[in-house]
Amino acid sequence: xxxxxxxxxxxxxxxxxxxxxxxxxxxxxxxxxxxxxxxxxxxxxxxxxxxxxxxxxxxxxxxxxxxxxxxxxxxxxxxxxxxxxxxxxxxxxxxxxxxxxxxxxxxxxxxxxxxxxxxxxxxxxxxxxxxxxxxxxxxxxxxxxxxxxxxxxxxxxxxxxxxxxxxxxxxxxxxxxxxxxxxxxxxxxxxxxxxxxxxxxxxxxxxxxxxxxxxxxxxxxxxxxxxxxxxxxxxxx
Numbered sequence: 001x002x003x004x005x006x007x008x009x010x011x012x013x014x015x016x017x018x019x020x021x022x023x024x025x026x027x028x029x030x031x032x033x034x035x036x037x038x039x040x041x042x043x044x045x046x047x048x049x050x051x052x053x054x055x056x057x058x059x060x061x062x063x064x065x066x067x068x069x070x071x072x073x074x075x076x077x078x079x080x081x082x083x084x085x086x087x088x089x090x091x092x093x094x095x096x097x098x099x100x101x102x103x104x105x106x107x108x109x110x111x112x113x114x115x116x117x118x119x120x121x122x123x124x125x126x127x128x129x130x131x132x133x134x135x136x137x138x139x140x141x142x143x144x145x146x147x148x149x150x151x152x153x154x155x156x157x158x159x160x161x162x163x164x165x166x167x168x169x170x171x172x173x174x175x176x177x178x179x180x181x182x183x184x185x186x187x188x189x190x191x192x193x194x195x196x197x198x199x200x201x202x203x204x205x206x207x208x209x210x211x212x213x214x215x216x217x218x219x220x221x222x223x224x225x226x227x228x229x230x231x232x233x234x235x236x237x
């Protein structure tokens with residue numbers, strides 16, 4: 001496990017003052033360990049970069065301006081959603097004889113797998129593993145060798161053998177494997193291509209007028225009732 005030294009100052013001002021710290025190129029954070037009071041701190045942004053932008057786990061040797069040194073790990077970091085710059089971080093303290101739970105990255109080794117040379121595709125499912133161990137046994141990363149993987153073969157959590165470390169993942173979970181290539185099915189020659197669906201014609205409600213009487217049904221005038229015929233006069237004898 002690699003160690004990284006980080007110089008920090010104990011922070012006395014909080015709240016609104018953290019904006020001024022960021023403007024000056026410093027990032028506020030906090031150091032904590034169970035059973036002790038949290039220590040608000042601040043570090044130069046450039047000092048955090050080796051700790052943030054890495055694929056490995058580091059033990060941090062935190063040197064405070066008060067003269068105290070703390071061993072810790074980076075537990076969390078927050079980024080500005082617009083600028084993607086770090087705006088806050090958490091460091092968790094370590095005790096020599098107490099196990100700690102953390103995530104470590106997986107590193108793929110072994111070059112090109114057999115299955116990939118046969119046309120398959122390497123697929124990594126898990127990129128970080130949750131583990132528990134003593135601080136002195138924290139690994140930079142966990143290696144997974146894929147050299148002998150054939151198509152449809154996978155490395156599972158249960159296949160890993162790492163000394164002094166408990167892996168806190170489902171033992172049946174797949175970490176990495178070689179899957180068959182995706183082949184697009186081409187249409188068989190001679191197979192008719194489905195015609196594009198034609199939108200049906202909308203027909204108005206009511207009876208359809210008969211041929212030769214177009215428009216008659218729509219514009220038929222109402223009949224005017226005729227007057228009843230007057231009764232005939234009786235002929236005088």
